[in-house]
Amino acid sequence: MNNKNFNFWNSSSWLYIANQSYIESIDSYKDNSFTDFSLLKQSFSKINNKIDISIKKNNFLYKNYSVTGNKIDTKNNSTQVSNLINFFRTQGYKYANTNPLKKIDKKKLYSKCKKYFKNIKEHECEIINIFFPEIKKFYPLLNNLVYILEKIYCRSVGSEYMHLDNMCEKKWIQHYIENQHPKFFFTNDEKINILKKIIKSEEFEKYLHTNFPGSKRFSLEGCEVLIPLLNYIINICTQDDDTKNIFLAMAHRGRLNVLSNIFKKNIKKIFNEFQGTEIIKKNYNGDVKYHLGYDRVIKNKNNKKLYLNIRCNPSHLEIVYPVLMGAVRLQLDLNKRKNRYKKVIPIIIHGDAAISGQGVVQESLNMSQTRAYGINGSIHIVINNQIGFTTSEQKDLRSTQYCTDIAKMINSPVFHVNADDPESVLFIGKLALDFRNKFKKDVFIDLLSYRRNGHNEVDDPSVTQPLMYQKIHNHPTICQIFNLYLISQQVIKKNFLSKIKKNFYQKLHEKILDKPILKNKNFKKNKYLLQNKKNYVDKNILKKLFNTVTHIPNKISLHPLVKKIYFNKIKLFKEKKMLDWGSAEILAYSRLLYAGISCRLTGQDVNRGTFFHRHINVYDQNNGLVYTPLKNINYVKGNFDSWDSVLSEESSIAFEYGYSVNQLHTLTIWEAQFGDFANGAQNIIDQFIVSGEKKWGDRSNLILLLPHGYEGQGPEHSSARIERYLQLSAEKNIEVCIPTTSSQMYNLICNQIFKKKINPLIIISPKSMLRNSLSYSKINDFEKEKFLNIIIDTNNINSKKITKIIFCSGKIYYELFEKKIKYQINNISIIRIEKMYPFPIKDIKKIIEEYSHVKEYIWCQEEPLNQGSWTYIKDKINIILYSYNINKIRNDQLKYVGRPISSCTAVGNINMHVIQQKRIIQEALNLV
Numbered sequence: 001m002n003n004k005n006f007n008f009w010n011s012s013s014w015l016y017i018a019n020q021s022y023i024e025s026i027d028s029y030k031d032n033s034f035t036d037f038s039l040l041k042q043s044f045s046k047i048n049n050k051i052d053i054s055i056k057k058n059n060f061l062y063k064n065y066s067v068t069g070n071k072i073d074t075k076n077n078s079t080q081v082s083n084l085i086n087f088f089r090t091q092g093y094k095y096a097n098t099n100p101l102k103k104i105d106k107k108k109l110y111s112k113c114k115k116y117f118k119n120i121k122e123h124e125c126e127i128i129n130i131f132f133p134e135i136k137k138f139y140p141l142l143n144n145l146v147y148i149l150e151k152i153y154c155r156s157v158g159s160e161y162m163h164l165d166n167m168c169e170k171k172w173i174q175h176y177i178e179n180q181h182p183k184f185f186f187t188n189d190e191k192i193n194i195l196k197k198i199i200k201s202e203e204f205e206k207y208l209h210t211n212f213p214g215s216k217r218f219s220l221e222g223c224e225v226l227i228p229l230l231n232y233i234i235n236i237c238t239q240d241d242d243t244k245n246i247f248l249a250m251a252h253r254g255r256l257n258v259l260s261n262i263f264k265k266n267i268k269k270i271f272n273e274f275q276g277t278e279i280i281k282k283n284y285n286g287d288v289k290y291h292l293g294y295d296r297v298i299k300n301k302n303n304k305k306l307y308l309n310i311r312c313n314p315s316h317l318e319i320v321y322p323v324l325m326g327a328v329r330l331q332l333d334l335n336k337r338k339n340r341y342k343k344v345i346p347i348i349i350h351g352d353a354a355i356s357g358q359g360v361v362q363e364s365l366n367m368s369q370t371r372a373y374g375i376n377g378s379i380h381i382v383i384n385n386q387i388g389f390t391t392s393e394q395k396d397l398r399s400t401q402y403c404t405d406i407a408k409m410i411n412s413p414v415f416h417v418n419a420d421d422p423e424s425v426l427f428i429g430k431l432a433l434d435f436r437n438k439f440k441k442d443v444f445i446d447l448l449s450y451r452r453n454g455h456n457e458v459d460d461p462s463v464t465q466p467l468m469y470q471k472i473h474n475h476p477t478i479c480q481i482f483n484l485y486l487i488s489q490q491v492i493k494k495n496f497l498s499k500i501k502k503n504f505y506q507k508l509h510e511k512i513l514d515k516p517i518l519k520n521k522n523f524k525k526n527k528y529l530l531q532n533k534k535n536y537v538d539k540n541i542l543k544k545l546f547n548t549v550t551h552i553p554n555k556i557s558l559h560p561l562v563k564k565i566y567f568n569k570i571k572l573f574k575e576k577k578m579l580d581w582g583s584a585e586i587l588a589y590s591r592l593l594y595a596g597i598s599c600r601l602t603g604q605d606v607n608r609g610t611f612f613h614r615h616i617n618v619y620d621q622n623n624g625l626v627y628t629p630l631k632n633i634n635y636v637k638g639n640f641d642s643w644d645s646v647l648s649e650e651s652s653i654a655f656e657y658g659y660s661v662n663q664l665h666t667l668t669i670w671e672a673q674f675g676d677f678a679n680g681a682q683n684i685i686d687q688f689i690v691s692g693e694k695k696w697g698d699r700s701n702l703i704l705l706l707p708h709g710y711e712g713q714g715p716e717h718s719s720a721r722i723e724r725y726l727q728l729s730a731e732k733n734i735e736v737c738i739p740t741t742s743s744q745m746y747n748l749i750c751n752q753i754f755k756k757k758i759n760p761l762i763i764i765s766p767k768s769m770l771r772n773s774l775s776y777s778k779i780n781d782f783e784k785e786k787f788l789n790i791i792i793d794t795n796n797i798n799s800k801k802i803t804k805i806i807f808c809s810g811k812i813y814y815e816l817f818e819k820k821i822k823y824q825i826n827n828i829s830i831i832r833i834e835k836m837y838p839f840p841i842k843d844i845k846k847i848i849e850e851y852s853h854v855k856e857y858i859w860c861q862e863e864p865l866n867q868g869s870w871t872y873i874k875d876k877i878n879i880i881l882y883s884y885n886i887n888k889i890r891n892d893q894l895k896y897v898g899r900p901i902s903s904c905t906a907v908g909n910i911n912m913h914v915i916q917q918k919r920i921i922q923e924a925l926n927l928v
Helices: 002-010 022-031 038-057 074-095 106-117 142-153 167-179 187-212 228-238 254-261 269-277 317-337 352-357 359-367 403-410 421-441 465-475 478-488 497-514 521-526 540-547 558-575 581-594 651-658 676-688 692-696 722-728 742-754 779-784 810-821 843-850 871-881 911-923
Strands: 066-068 129-131 157-160 243-250 294-299 305-310 342-349 379-383 413-420 443-448 597-602 640-644 666-671 703-707 735-737 761-767 788-793 805-806 828-833 835-837 856-864 895-899
Touching: 002 676, 074 106, 074 157, 106 142, 129 735, 142 157, 142 167, 142 581, 157 167, 157 421, 167 421, 187 228, 187 254, 187 269, 187 421, 187 478, 187 497, 187 651, 228 243, 228 254, 228 305, 228 379, 228 421, 228 443, 243 254, 243 317, 254 269, 254 305, 269 497, 317 342, 317 352, 317 359, 317 597, 317 651, 317 676, 342 421, 342 443, 352 359, 352 403, 359 403, 359 651, 379 403, 379 421, 403 413, 478 497, 540 581, 540 779, 558 581, 581 597, 581 742, 581 856, 597 651, 640 742, 651 666, 651 676, 666 742, 676 692, 676 703, 676 722, 703 742, 722 735, 722 835, 722 871, 742 761, 742 779, 742 788, 788 843, 805 810, 810 828, 810 856, 810 911, 843 871, 856 871, 856 911, 871 895
Parallel strands: 243 305, 243 342, 342 379, 379 443, 413 443, 597 640, 597 666, 666 703, 703 761, 735 761, 805 828, 805 856, 856 895
Antiparallel strands: 066 129, 157 413, 294 305, 735 835, 788 828
């Protein structure tokens, strides 16, 4: 750094606590503003070294103290001292020098302190001692106390924790920060190691910039201290044999740096990604380099393994947060099932604009302490660049003072830290880890920094932030600041920085020139999962399972309606050997548990069922106790969990997706209250569920249950938006099914865990059809465990007499069927397509061959013309019809019957709905 820049930095820096000129500059603010006591300024200048030594040698815990003095009003003084200490604890963070681009004017702080000396005379400042019982032989004077408190609460760290409701948590934090100080926390060797990590972080970005100028990399420059912070937290965890996993989630800012310096991803691999020469695994599209995840395994001195994982993430920034939560919860549940109680540490890295701006953060925090989604707390690190893309004015970014104010909704402490002070950053990192492990709660580190470049390296940020970037241009890097600091402390020599840089560049260059990479390790964790071996379950085992899951102990007093439902289920099974939808679904779960497969079912009202049909839990009406039959099958190996979810779709589906990724022995199911409610999670569906495997190799067995059906309930309770899932389906990425019998539902659920290719399953599930007795199935249909892609109407049909075929799906089949029977229509065959994707072409071809003489084909649906399955299915069936020389002259072989084109899914008027539904049935069956 040249002399001009150094002088500018030296005169403006507040970092050097040991620097006398820094102390004197603080003292100059105190004169005539803090107090009129002439002795105070003089006293401050004398005690600096004494206080520093005392802080180093003694533990400071300002909780129990007394005020002593000769002929002094100690009672009044004690109250004022108490108020002064409380002021620093509650308000000190507001006056801390946490912003590297803006120095706090301490005049405001000292002006606030002045009132606490209102009734104390001048000579009493040096007479009154503050006595701390925990600290022997240390009696600071009253005028020294302000300096001590200012040093703890108003330097590089702003500790915001007095809003916590839990007194134990508050006292613990007080003890932690008042007994220790960052400047005396690290040994010289540790400080040198910190500097080395900063150098690596900074030089990595420079190396990429030199070799790929103008390429997007979303650099970490301005917040390079993130690398030593993560490294320090990981090193602490490696020393703890009880810590098994660390899961990391972050957006693209700094991801490449983290991949290289924390996860040790081969730099040559990163180079190949910049050059576009990386090896993409067959059947994968891959993703841009700053979206990719990675794995790393670290062994400690006891040969214990620590597994690190950074999740893949699209450009939706904070959306990966609940996905990570799901992955962590899965690991915790697996540990619990194996009686292996190991720590799993989640670290979420946010952006300042995103954490306050994106609603998924609020949803995820709301879930974080609940029974269904709790993960024992997370460590949140905010890379606070003080800008969001091109918006830097706080009044435009948020309505709160701090971007981390959202943390207060779950009573989490927040530590605002200046990123230019690495010792303080790492000190708070250890505090955060210790707090999280002790209290199993979230903790936030607000890492105030800056963004040295634009949003990406192509942007020129000075166009919209000219003054801000003038400051940044003149501001020394963290590496320069900490290097000079260690030189001034005689920890390193002046040539240390150049030697480390040279060595780093040499090693980096050697890795680039190393032999080519033959394998794509991005997909190491994404191997095709082995298929579960399907064990045969005969009718007798199914009967036994059914009897178990429908048995409620006599001591439980059931609600009359629930009692009637269970009675009817048992009666239906005994008398007709049939199962309704609720029974079929619960039987499917019990069958999987019998096979050693665990199940997790979540959703709004999922235990009872939105339509009062499931009743997984039953509630004793006398004492409120909950009984779950599926958890009381003593002869099964799997575990069952069902949770009524929070009132959220985006974060809850993201959580379940994270829980389900690359899982073989756990089936994950999420149910929407109504199918169209899932549209609140559209970016999860688009960016993860349907494309996660193609981009990242992440395979999920997640089932989405989406209730669908037109019953006059209005636009928001009718359609599950089938068309959206069909539009997103390609390359066998998902399955989309519309079952119309209870056995079909059973078979779908069971086969999801046993099928050869694991992928998400979208089930368009029934509503009114749940109680349609025509849709109930006999026990024999369950024993086969074979899902039928299509179901042909064979009721009193002579295929030679058929002149018209109606293709349909869902509940409209039963409305067509009932009218067909009523009017004795024997020349029409109704065919249900149960699997929409992958489309059952072979099955349809067989039907067309059998009915080759038929000339009229119809697709009938409840949904409007521009919705539902029509636009997806018409070309597929028309191609088949064309290939069999049916209506070859015409282009519209398959006719449409349904609602007309509409901007809404359904009408809100029940009478209009009935008229529309009646017209569809009549037109399809030629009853008009």
